[in-house]
Amino acid sequence: MLNRKDLLGTADLSKEEILSIIDLAELYSRDNIDNANNTGVLRNITQINLFFENSTRTQVSFEIAGTKLGANIVNFPLGNSSQSKGETLLDLAATLNSMFPDILVIRHPNSGAVQLISEKVKCSVINAGDGNHEHPTQALLDAQTIRKRLGKISGLKIAICGDVAHSRVARSNIFCLKKLGNSIKVIGPKTLIPKGIESFGVEVTHNMFDGLQDIDVVMVLRLQKERMDGAFFSSEREYFHFYGLDERKMQYAKPNAIIMHPGPMNRGVEIDGDLADDINRSVITQQVEVGLAIRMAILDLLTAKHPLRKNV
Amino acid sequence: MSRTITFVNACLIDPASSEETFGSLTIESGVISRVNGPTKGVVIDCQKACLAPGIIDLGVHICEPGERHKESFKSASLAAASGGVTSMVTFPNTIPAIDNPELLEFFINRSKESSKIRVLPTAAITKNCSGKEICELGFLQDKGAVAFTNGLRSIRDSKIFLKALSYAASLDLPYIGHCQDYFLSYGTSATSGPFATKLGLSAAPIEAEKICLDRDANLAEISGIHYHASQITTELGLKTIKSLKSKGNKITAGTSIHHLIFDEKDIGNYRTFFKLSPPLRSENDKLILLQAINEETIDTVSSFHLPQDEESKRLPYELAANGAIGLQTLLPAGLKLVKDGHLSLAKLFQKISLNPSNLVNSKSGKLSEGCPADLVLFDPALPFVLDRFSLLSKAKNTPFDGYTLCGKVLRTFVNGIEVFNCDK
Numbered sequence: 001m002l003n004r005k006d007l008l009g010t011a012d013l014s015k016e017e018i019l020s021i022i023d024l025a026e027l028y029s030r031d032n033i034d035n036a037n038n039t040g041v042l043r044n045i046t047q048i049n050l051f052f053e054n055s056t057r058t059q060v061s062f063e064i065a066g067t068k069l070g071a072n073i074v075n076f077p078l079g080n081s082s083q084s085k086g087e088t089l090l091d092l093a094a095t096l097n098s099m100f101p102d103i104l105v106i107r108h109p110n111s112g113a114v115q116l117i118s119e120k121v122k123c124s125v126i127n128a129g130d131g132n133h134e135h136p137t138q139a140l141l142d143a144q145t146i147r148k149r150l151g152k153i154s155g156l157k158i159a160i161c162g163d164v165a166h167s168r169v170a171r172s173n174i175f176c177l178k179k180l181g182n183s184i185k186v187i188g189p190k191t192l193i194p195k196g197i198e199s200f201g202v203e204v205t206h207n208m209f210d211g212l213q214d215i216d217v218v219m220v221l222r223l224q225k226e227r228m229d230g231a232f233f234s235s236e237r238e239y240f241h242f243y244g245l246d247e248r249k250m251q252y253a254k255p256n257a258i259i260m261h262p263g264p265m266n267r268g269v270e271i272d273g274d275l276a277d278d279i280n281r282s283v284i285t286q287q288v289e290v291g292l293a294i295r296m297a298i299l300d301l302l303t304a305k306h307p308l309r310k311n312v
Numbered sequence: 313m314s315r316t317i318t319f320v321n322a323c324l325i326d327p328a329s330s331e332e333t334f335g336s337l338t339i340e341s342g343v344i345s346r347v348n349g350p351t352k353g354v355v356i357d358c359q360k361a362c363l364a365p366g367i368i369d370l371g372v373h374i375c376e377p378g379e380r381h382k383e384s385f386k387s388a389s390l391a392a393a394s395g396g397v398t399s400m401v402t403f404p405n406t407i408p409a410i411d412n413p414e415l416l417e418f419f420i421n422r423s424k425e426s427s428k429i430r431v432l433p434t435a436a437i438t439k440n441c442s443g444k445e446i447c448e449l450g451f452l453q454d455k456g457a458v459a460f461t462n463g464l465r466s467i468r469d470s471k472i473f474l475k476a477l478s479y480a481a482s483l484d485l486p487y488i489g490h491c492q493d494y495f496l497s498y499g500t501s502a503t504s505g506p507f508a509t510k511l512g513l514s515a516a517p518i519e520a521e522k523i524c525l526d527r528d529a530n531l532a533e534i535s536g537i538h539y540h541a542s543q544i545t546t547e548l549g550l551k552t553i554k555s556l557k558s559k560g561n562k563i564t565a566g567t568s569i570h571h572l573i574f575d576e577k578d579i580g581n582y583r584t585f586f587k588l589s590p591p592l593r594s595e596n597d598k599l600i601l602l603q604a605i606n607e608e609t610i611d612t613v614s615s616f617h618l619p620q621d622e623e624s625k626r627l628p629y630e631l632a633a634n635g636a637i638g639l640q641t642l643l644p645a646g647l648k649l650v651k652d653g654h655l656s657l658a659k660l661f662q663k664i665s666l667n668p669s670n671l672v673n674s675k676s677g678k679l680s681e682g683c684p685a686d687l688v689l690f691d692p693a694l695p696f697v698l699d700r701f702s703l704l705s706k707a708k709n710t711p712f713d714g715y716t717l718c719g720k721v722l723r724t725f726v727n728g729i730e731v732f733n734c735d736k
Contacts, residue, residue, distance in 0.1 A: 194508075
């Protein structure tokens with residue numbers, strides 16, 4: 001049970017809450033593989049997907065998750081909406097609030113924007129990514145994927161590599177994985193490691209070979225060129241040489257170490273294409289699969305006490 | 313009409329002598345005529361309340377012309393008078409900027425029509441505060457500019473800046489600088505460090521202040537101008553000021569009351585009323601700043617009153633406008649610092665009244681015979697919880713909402729005329 005209105009980040013989730021989400025996701029994950037019929041629990045529930053920033057996999061994943069549970073889903077069309085006519089975010093929130101949705105799934109390019117909307121609407125809000133701040137469902141699905149693959153989700157050595165500065169995935173993963181009792185290294189060029197990240201209890205290194213020693217899980221981040229406003233790195237080829245995950249660097253990790261990436265990937269920039277496709281080590285497609293189950297679990301748990309669900 | 317008034321039974325706060333004494337003060341024809349002299353004219357029994365020179369608040373944004381929906385001379389002066397402020401040193405970064413004598417004349421005329429308190433305007437040093445062309449500084453001085461500044465923007469081009477400072481230096485007016493390196497701080501909304509990283513906010517390093525201060529101080533030294541660093545907010549900046557002062561540079565420094573009371577953690581979950589320029593700093597920087605106001609490193613404390621309407625603030629943090637109003641809260645916040653033991657009352661009035669007055673070459677800021685009768689009578693101890701909607705500014709963007717502050721302004725006088733009375 002999640003005793004909260006919204007899921008805005010992993011920073012304020014307790015270890016118990018994280019485990020309750022991934023435990024339920026485990027059930028949904030099996031159901032999805034077995035083609036079990038879950039429809040019904042979210043019958044009568046209205047879910048609005050509000051994506052202010054382009055997204056394919058996350059939005060589709062939330063849409064399918066809701067559909068599988070029987071929710072009524074509206075993808076709010078922002079491209080030609082009032083936003084382009086100058087409507088403020090809070091006016092839009094007030095408008096949506098008057099339509100009585102039960103869940104809002106929101107992605108926004110500015111840190112804190114999802115929190116701002118959540119303060120103004122009565123329904124549950126799920127943060128599907130806000131600026132460089134948090135992307136909690138990605139962190140939860142990563143935790144679940146690790147547990148599925150390695151059989152445990154504590155006491156592991158995890159490396160988060162690349163563009164940490166612009167990554168909401170990195171922040172959510174650090175908060176989540178630290179709470180579950182793992183040790184974390186962040187690796188990247190100094191320009192892409194935000195100041196003071198050590199205060200989150202992580203170790204920082206700027207060398208992939210040193211950083212990957214004895215690692216159980218290698219998380220590779222996408223180089224978010226669209227968020228960069230200047231000189232963060234020199235060239236893609238140099239970046240790949242020093243920070244791109246390839247066979248040579250992977251040799252330093254534990255032999256059974258797994259490779260993760262939140263997608264979409266830039267092959268040959270942050271990760272070698274062959275390594276990404278290596279089904280023995282790469283769990284990238286499994287992450288997407290687990291993502292669906294995690295989002296089903298979150299939708300289910302956040303609406304567990306909803307009056308419309310009483311008779312289901 | 314200015315009357316002859318004798319304030320009796322008052323605790324006289326004289327920042328010039330650093331003294332707090334019980335006594336009387338007589339004002340005649342708009343000036344202080346006697347301290348502890350015979351009772352004359354109308355007698356006001358202060359009942360041991362404090363009588364101090366009125367506050368001279370530096371860096372006030374009136375929002376006229378251009379943004380009268382945020383603030384006007386009338387609303388700002390009402391707020392100021394009720395906050396014990398008797399002079400507002402205004403900033404020129406309005407829309408359009410106060411960068412030519414005709415606009416300054418209009419500005420001064422508007423202030424005379426609508427303001428109950430003194431308005432001491434600064435003028436832009438470069439056209440439209442864009443840092444490219446020098447304004448007609450001589451004409452601006454003739455029209456009444458008390459200092460030059462580039463508003464809340466530093467001038468990017470060092471060559472132009474040096475020429476502008478040199479040109480201004482011959483006029484013997486000070487330059488008020490905003491010490492934030494342009495490129496390092498461009499597009500950022502927080503101070504880099506663990507807090508900004510956790511919130512995922514774009515941030516500038518604290519060195520942005522020192523780097524700009526170092527450059528500005530060097531250029532000021534070449535030009536010979538008196539440079540006033542309006543808001544020093546970091547330990548690094550303080551050290552630089554200290555060393556420049558010890559070398560005898562013509563430099564003074566100020567800070568904002570908000571940086572003395574709040575630190576970045578107060579931003580909490582993206583509270584945009586705490587979004588300021590420069591951004592709030594770490595707790596350590598705040599504590600060191602609090603020590604520095606008791607020394608001579610920091611000369612002035614001001615509110616940097618910057619009204620913003622709700623629409624400019626009710627946005628995602630990075631998109632929200634900078635600034636906080638402060639005319640009415642500068643004294644109560646300062647008195648809170650006094651109550652908490654950070655400085656004495658006389659010291660507080662040196663920072664908010666005497667030193668700002670000296671900076672802009674005004675005669676007020678002292679309780680001396682012959683000085684203008686710009687006075688504030690207040691009860692320093694009364695704690696109260698601030699409700700932002702009780703403030704008189706048009707905009708209500710104060711970070712002090714719900715915060716416990718100290719003191720109550722009883723009466724304010726400008727030029728011997730009562731401009732605020734709490735009972736009326």
